[in-house]
Amino acid sequence: MRPPSPDSAYERIYATVDAVPPGSVATYGQIALEAGLPRRARLVGRALRELPGASAIPWFRVVNASGRISARGAQAMREQRRRLQAEGVRFEARGRIDLERFGWIPGD
DNA sequence: CGGTTGACTGTTT
């Protein structure tokens, strides 16, 4: 058995993000909830921020509750948009994603 | 120990 790690919350977050399938997106709050960390949306953002760009974790499939990419450098934002579009996620006017259509439904 | 910060979110203007 492995002793509890102080990073266990982050590990659950990463595992949940990793479960989001290509072509769909999840919100920060949704990831937190699925990871068993209700009301910790900001912690999800913090965890993703620690991730190296080359990580295998699909960080780009996480957007905010408005269906938009959350602020960071303009460059990372363009990369996120490009990678989502490459999987078939459509952007509407003002950089918005239709969550009814592309939002992840846990269990799929 | 206490104030500040922020890859957030729901409600109210």
Added chain:
DNA sequence: TAAACAGCCAACC
């Protein structure tokens, strides 16, 4: 539809 506000809570200093 969008901007302001208020609530949120772990990490940081």
